[in-house]
Amino acid sequence: MNSTQAGTAPIVLMEGVRKAFRGQDVLRGVDLEVAAGETYTILGGSGSGKSVCLKHMIGLLEADAGTIRVDGRDVTHLSESAWVPVRHDFGMVFQGAALFDSLSILENVAYPLREHRRWPEDRVRARVAECLEAVGLAGIEAMLPAELSGGMRKRVGVARAIALEPRIILYDEPTTGLDPANSRRIGVLIRSLQQRLGVTSLVVTHDLELCFAVSDRIGLLRDGRIAVEGDGQAIRESTDPAMQSFLGGDEPLPAATAG
Ligand SMILES: Nc1ncnc2c1ncn2[C@@H]1O[C@H](COP(=O)(O)OP(=O)(O)OP(=O)(O)O)[C@@H](O)[C@H]1O
């Protein structure tokens, strides 16, 4: 069985990371440590910089200041070519399913394998079958993305993300647009990949049910920093004003009016 125990050194570390776009500060000193095998969720309002955070971890954005380490290695200012092997550690489930609409599910999931492995066709197909099986979608290789429901497309996105056996999976809003049953299925999938493969997961979401179902630790991104951090219980019980306001505790929903 794979260990899911937290290791000693963090596998992903951000220290004092700052990022501005056209003079507008988005990250103002993000400190974040994720242990190997851990599932860490970044909560935060729309536009708070959650996706920007994830993009720094895989070198799609470069920090203005601060340090980012992956498995102990300083990756803050790596060149594009030096990022390539580091990115092999990561699987990314992008916000939106981000499948290639004109390609079959087989070709979508095989895409990273064809880019990064010189495998014979039968090995590629076997790995694709394994990944689809892992997300509960065995046998749909010949279908096109347009033929799938939103929940199935998200799971195909996960199958593609795990194709190269990454050690770290980044999930950006994996349940947005899904109904409760499909959202729950994604949560079960995130947990089972952690337990079976020992992967480290970083999840970005506004979905509190998902957050509490999968997370070992949770951080609230607010005003460009991780303002509150803790395990599920600590977050649920937090009286921190930033968390209260994110959870909407200070603003009761207006009652629906008949009409
Ligand atoms: N490449 C970019 N160029 C300019 N501005 C950007 C870029 N990427 C992000 N931003 C800005 O940074 C801010 C944070 O964006 P980000 O996508 O991280 O938000 P988010 O927390 O993921 O929001 P959501 O929950 O809506 O996905 C936004 O104001 C956005 O416009």
Ligand SMILES: [Mg+2]
């Ligand atoms: Mg986002």
